[in-house]
Amino acid sequence: MSLDFEELDFQETPLGDLTLRRRRMRSLENLEVYEVILGTGYLMSSLFTTVEIALADFGLALLDESKLDVVVGGLGLGYTAQAALRDQRVNSLHVVEIFPQVISWHEQGLVPLGSELTTDPRCRYLPGDFFALAAAEGFDPDNPGRRFHAILLDIDHSPKNLIHERHRPFYSSEGLRKLTAFLRPEGVFAMWSDDPPDEEFMSLLREVFPETEARIVTFYNPLQDCESKSTVYLAQLPS
Numbered sequence: 001m002s003l004d005f006e007e008l009d010f011q012e013t014p015l016g017d018l019t020l021r022r023r024r025m026r027s028l029e030n031l032e033v034y035e036v037i038l039g040t041g042y043l044m045s046s047l048f049t050t051v052e053i054a055l056a057d058f059g060l061a062l063l064d065e066s067k068l069d070v071v072v073g074g075l076g077l078g079y080t081a082q083a084a085l086r087d088q089r090v091n092s093l094h095v096v097e098i099f100p101q102v103i104s105w106h107e108q109g110l111v112p113l114g115s116e117l118t119t120d121p122r123c124r125y126l127p128g129d130f131f132a133l134a135a136a137e138g139f140d141p142d143n144p145g146r147r148f149h150a151i152l153l154d155i156d157h158s159p160k161n162l163i164h165e166r167h168r169p170f171y172s173s174e175g176l177r178k179l180t181a182f183l184r185p186e187g188v189f190a191m192w193s194d195d196p197p198d199e200e201f202m203s204l205l206r207e208v209f210p211e212t213e214a215r216i217v218t219f220y221n222p223l224q225d226c227e228s229k230s231t232v233y234l235a236q237l238p239s
Contacts, residue, residue: 008110011101015039015164020105028222034077034111036102038163044076046112050219051192051230052076052154056083058215058232059150059190060090067091069148071139071182073130074155075102078113080192084152085120093123094139094148096130103127130155131170138182150188151179158195158231171201176208186239193231201233209235 004024011018016039023033025047034046044052060068068089072081075097084093095117097103103125106114117123126139130153137144139151156162159171169175179189189209197214205212212235221228 009101009105011099013038013099013101015098018099018101020110036076041157041163043163046077046079047222048219048228049077049079051217051232052079053083054215054217055152055154055190055192055232056080056087058234059152059188060084060087062188062234062236063089063149063186065089065149068150069146070094071096071148071151073134073151073153075106075125076154077111078106078117080152080154081117081123082113085117085122090122093120094126095123096126096128096133096139098127098129100127131167131175134170134179134182135175145181147182147184148187149184150190151183152190154192158193159198159201161195171204173204173207176204180208180237183237185237187237189233189235191233193233195231196229197231197233205233205235210238211236 006022007019008022009020019037021035025031025033036043066089069092070084070090072084072093072095075081075095081093081095084090105111107118109115133139138146140146156167162168202212202214215232215234216229217232218227218229
């Protein structure tokens, strides 16, 4: 495979070196692909966005309200946030991102969706640690304890494959119960995972959310010329 490569930004962070890079893939008709890398691990690639989009589409489809207030945990390249904003019912979107550098990429237009998200008046970037906020005051610094219709999470690779060990308390019945303090009645929690459905995590979700399911999302992987699969967990509170 012949590639052109450009490093757009490199920053040292407490969680490891953070890199934004762009590749031109000649074998895919000169497609430009943006990649976010933390340390030696990939966080996101614009080549694979099907599941990030499905996360928002599946989660918001469970809601009947005409106006929705939504939280996205993890900005990345912005595909989950963009999919949420395509739903005309979304009245406000708070996007929580631990790396201020990632927010800066969007504000500076270094990534393809940056201008679209930054100029949408419904979208607000919230610098901070999603997991710390989920265990404390919530996702609106101007209104601590505010409840939302949906919280969409795309940060860790899976409930067991974490970016950092300090996230682990969230993936427990106690951590999930704390999150429900920031959801409205019939509120939805949805989460992306790169692994197959995890029955242990499903059991934890069922302890907190009466309506719970895991949907497998398939998509074509042109790099390996095969079908890949990821998981979207969906959980909803009672009325």
